[in-house]
Amino acid sequence: MSDYSWRVGGTSGISDSENGVGAVYLRKLTSSKYKGVVPQPNGRWGAQIYEKHRRIWLGTFNEEGEAAKAYDVAARRFRGHAALTNFMVSGKGIQDDIETTFLNSHSKAEIVDMLRKHTYNDELEQSAHNYGSKESGADVMESKPSVCERVQLFDKAVTPSDVGKLNRMVIPKQHAEKHLPLQLASSSKGGLLNFEDNGGKIWRFRYSFWNSSQSYVLTKGWRRFVKEKNLKAGDIVSFHRSTGSDKRLFIEWEQRDSSRKPSMKQVESGQMVRLFGVNLFSKS
DNA sequence: CTTTGTGTTGAG
DNA sequence: TCAACACAAAGG
Numbered sequence: 502m503s504d505y506s507w508r509v510g511g512t513s514g515i516s517d518s519e520n521g522v523g524a525v526y527l528r529k530l531t532s533s534k535y536k537g538v539v540p541q542p543n544g545r546w547g548a549q550i551y552e553k554h555r556r557i558w559l560g561t562f563n564e565e566g567e568a569a570k571a572y573d574v575a576a577r578r579f580r581g582h583a584a585l586t587n588f589m590v591s592g593k594g595i596q597d598d599i600e601t602t603f604l605n606s607h608s609k610a611e612i613v614d615m616l617r618k619h620t621y622n623d624e625l626e627q628s629a630h631n632y633g634s635k636e637s638g639a640d641v642m643e644s645k646p647s648v649c650e651r652v653q654l655f656d657k658a659v660t661p662s663d664v665g666k667l668n669r670m671v672i673p674k675q676h677a678e679k680h681l682p683l684q685l686a687s688s689s690k691g692g693l694l695n696f697e698d699n700g701g702k703i704w705r706f707r708y709s710f711w712n713s714s715q716s717y718v719l720t721k722g723w724r725r726f727v728k729e730k731n732l733k734a735g736d737i738v739s740f741h742r743s744t745g746s747d748k749r750l751f752i753e754w755e756q757r758d759s760s761r762k763p764s765m766k767q768v769e770s771g772q773m774v775r776l777f778g779v780n781l782f783s784k785s
Numbered sequence: 786c787t788t789t790g791t792g793t794t795g796a797g
Numbered sequence: 798t799c800a801a802c803a804c805a806a807a808g809g
Contacts, residue, residue, distance in 0.1 A: 532800070539800060543788060551798050558790055 533565055535587045537572030548616070550575045560617035571616045578604045578612045603628045605651055605741065608699060609755070651751055654680040654740040661734040668724040670738070672708075677717035680740070683710055685748075694719075696740070696752035704752060730754050 530540035539547045541561055546568035548559035559575050562568040573586035582601060583591055603625050604612065615621040655676040657663075663670040672681065681694075696704045707721035726732070732754060741751035 530801085537799085539790095541788075541790090542803095545788085547790070549790085549800085551800095554798085556791080556799090561789065 533568070535565060535569035535572065536585070537576070537587070538565060538568040548572045548575070550579060552579055557613060558617070559613060560619065562619075571621070574604070574616060574621060575613065577601070578607075578609055599629050600625060602651065605653075606699070651741040651743050651749075654742055656737050656739045658735055658737050659732055664727050664732045664734055664736075668720065670719045670723050671714075672717040672719065674715075674717060676740075680742070681708065681717070683708065683717070693721075694750060696750045698752055698754075726752075 530542065533540060533546060537548055537550050537559070539549060541547050545561050545563055546565045547561045548568040548571040549556050550559060550572060551557070557575070559568075559571045562571065569587040573589050576584040576586050577589065577600075585591065606628075607615075612621070615624050655673070657670075657673060657676070659670060677683075683692075685694075692707050692709050693705050694708045696706065698704060704726050705722050706719040706726070708717070708719055710717050732738070737755050739753040739755070741753065743749040743751070
């Protein structure tokens with residue numbers, strides 16, 4: 502399938518030579534008709550997506566279409582359900598299908614890693630199977646606790662004070678009143694709310710309204726989260742809620758920009774064991 | 786050796 | 798943000 506074709510109208514000279522130096526493949530490769538797909542010199546296809554001025558390589562594929570699908574998956578994970586893709590249908594309603602759930606349950610790094618290793622479909626299928634059998638007992642969530650249908654409530658780029666000495670995070674009133682009615686918390690356990698992170702770990706925060714500043718805040722428990730995740734001002738904290746009748750809450754986070762080398766700090770701070778060998782956001 | 790995927794640039 | 802291009806690094 503080495504469809505090593507040249508671009509239409511391109512120069513025909515084919516210096517097939519392999520002279521030690523210099524002699525390069527100066528022929529133009531046929532560009533792909535798919536978004537996020539680039540031709541490789543050997544006739545295969547590479548997939549890539551950009552974020553924050555950086556290219557994130559999604560791997561190489563034999564078939565152009567496979568590369569395009571890889572891009573689609575990444576686009577969905579990086580840019581949301583409405584992202585422009587090659588094949589997927591761009592819907593805008595509630596995102597509650599299996600694949601969306603799967604994507605929401607994995608970090609960008611994990612998804613990219615699966616794409617590069619060509620294991621995405623297997624993982625997704627595995628997840629789907631798991632999901633289907635979740636009706637039996639009461640301990641099914643054991644293996645993959647973070648996998649369940651969820652919808653995003655809101656994101657917030659944490660401010661310096663959110664990660665500073667005040668040991669609290671302000672929840673924008675607009676979002677608090679719409680998604681986190683104070684009553685929800687106070688009624689249960691004295692203002693305590695439980696959030697589950699990607700690793701399935703439960704974080705309990707005190708949630709209350711401060712009259713002095715007329716703002717909704719997460720207080721007790723927040724500092725621990727900031728410390729363990731090594732949150733820095735500008736990082737994004739994302740809140741989700743399960744779509745089912747059980748009102749489970751989820752909290753995720755991601756760094757503001759990848760220029761601040763991630764791996765080391767995250768690893769050192771404990772947690773974050775799910776970073777893969779691949780240095781997704783760094784150069785060689 | 787072959788192939789990847791990064792460095793880089795310039796267009797949109 | 799995006800793909801084209803060249804090629805050094807990575808892989809076998």
